[in-house]
Amino acid sequence: MPSLELRVLDGVNCIGGNKIAVSSGSEAVLLDFGINMKRKRDYLIGYRALAVANTLYYYLYSGVLPRIRGIYREDLVAVDERVKAILEKGEQIEASTCIFSHSHRDHYGASGFLSEDITLAMSRSMKTIMEAMLESSAASGIEAEVFEMRSRGEESRESRIRPTAIFEEYSRIQGAPFHITPCPIDHSIPAAFGFVIEDLSLAYTGDIRRHGALKSLTDRFIERARGVDYLIIEGTRIDSSIMIREDEIVWEIRRYAEEKEGKLVCVIVSPADVDRIRSIIQLSRELGRIPVLCPRAAYLIDRLAESGTRIPLPDLSDAGIYFERRSLTGGGYDLESQHYRGWLRKTYADRLDGRKPGVLVKAEEISEKQENYLLILGGLDQVLELAQVRPKPGSGLVVSTSEPHDEEQEIEWVKFERWVNLLRLDLRIAHSSGHADRESLIGIINEIRPRALIPVHTENSQEFHRLAEAGEIRCEVILPSPMKPIKLAS
Numbered sequence: 001m002p003s004l005e006l007r008v009l010d011g012v013n014c015i016g017g018n019k020i021a022v023s024s025g026s027e028a029v030l031l032d033f034g035i036n037m038k039r040k041r042d043y044l045i046g047y048r049a050l051a052v053a054n055t056l057y058y059y060l061y062s063g064v065l066p067r068i069r070g071i072y073r074e075d076l077v078a079v080d081e082r083v084k085a086i087l088e089k090g091e092q093i094e095a096s097t098c099i100f101s102h103s104h105r106d107h108y109g110a111s112g113f114l115s116e117d118i119t120l121a122m123s124r125s126m127k128t129i130m131e132a133m134l135e136s137s138a139a140s141g142i143e144a145e146v147f148e149m150r151s152r153g154e155e156s157r158e159s160r161i162r163p164t165a166i167f168e169e170y171s172r173i174q175g176a177p178f179h180i181t182p183c184p185i186d187h188s189i190p191a192a193f194g195f196v197i198e199d200l201s202l203a204y205t206g207d208i209r210r211h212g213a214l215k216s217l218t219d220r221f222i223e224r225a226r227g228v229d230y231l232i233i234e235g236t237r238i239d240s241s242i243m244i245r246e247d248e249i250v251w252e253i254r255r256y257a258e259e260k261e262g263k264l265v266c267v268i269v270s271p272a273d274v275d276r277i278r279s280i281i282q283l284s285r286e287l288g289r290i291p292v293l294c295p296r297a298a299y300l301i302d303r304l305a306e307s308g309t310r311i312p313l314p315d316l317s318d319a320g321i322y323f324e325r326r327s328l329t330g331g332g333y334d335l336e337s338q339h340y341r342g343w344l345r346k347t348y349a350d351r352l353d354g355r356k357p358g359v360l361v362k363a364e365e366i367s368e369k370q371e372n373y374l375l376i377l378g379g380l381d382q383v384l385e386l387a388q389v390r391p392k393p394g395s396g397l398v399v400s401t402s403e404p405h406d407e408e409q410e411i412e413w414v415k416f417e418r419w420v421n422l423l424r425l426d427l428r429i430a431h432s433s434g435h436a437d438r439e440s441l442i443g444i445i446n447e448i449r450p451r452a453l454i455p456v457h458t459e460n461s462q463e464f465h466r467l468a469e470a471g472e473i474r475c476e477v478i479l480p481s482p483m484k485p486i487k488l489a490s
């Protein structure tokens, strides 16, 4: 059997930006191709968007993207001598497929740069989530061209559809090199997968946890991966033993909301965390409050519902959809205005025409009867919407998204807190991580019992070494260096 080679292109000693190349003989596959958000932010200067003509050059130059030949879009490389010169010095990888573990941008967000000879493989629901989140995001230029590419550097401005392959859970991925089985797992977004590459005796966890509603899926993945030679494992929280279960979050919000009689309660949660949103909507009804959902989350739920997904979706039938004031005409709510982007206009028009469940609720309406509502917003920046609602002093605001973990996010947080104080809100944090804590990771490793472990997606990979030395995990630990090939015996 040909030798097995693993190369962690990115996502070493940092959280996010996973890009892993697995090759054997003449075949190679990429596992995830995420954007390294931290590195991107580290080099992002000013507010201007990078010109399309320079993006790939800047990203290769600053290490936001790895210097590898053969994986980038030919149309972007062909038009830029500087890019060609950088890539000429890089190593070549001939991958035919890139397989995605889930639709968080740090796992798929750089795919717009990938060569169209590389097929993107994902589950159907994962694709729907990526499409809906991309469409409703601020992503622009090449980063937005994951599924549809505009020809660059040619006369024609036609767009081309990138080849994708849809995989089914527990069934071999068709068209991919190697025998790869996708296994659904528990994470903070639906349609998240780990993989077992059967013929290479290798497993990859993607982002994984064991304390959410889908714990049993993680258990089943462990079962499938048991006894593999090599395990590529995420280690986001290898230095933390704090394990707050997903269901505790909902109790926490309930207890808190009950204290807020006569006042508004608002929860900030990731629009893609469909399970948590479903629980909060359910809770809101139990509390006798009308749930009002931010439009981005509503749009994602609409798209998933249309796709016929098996993911359990929130019932929006008597929910409100938060109507953002965007136009300078029609009293601020003129849907014909260009200030409503396509996806947003559609989300609202579908309610006005009665095609989709839920009614539109404006800031003024919430303001008038604050005690009747539980508002679900999608990010810290939406505190600006609260400034329009003008909650009564002491109203409740719960942040249920991950805590800031780099300098830039800390700066955002400080600004957010300024608004919270200006609005005189009572702020609480209630969050359960999407990632397994140290004790759960030890459990996962010892149940799978690989010969060797390759930690990624962590700022603290040494901790795996320490655990092995202390005899807490019983396997060899291979710490990857960025881009350096790891030769494995197969």
Ligand SMILES: [Zn+2]
Pocket (backbone or CB within 6 Å): 102, 104, 107, 187, 207, 434
């Ligand atoms: Zn993730």
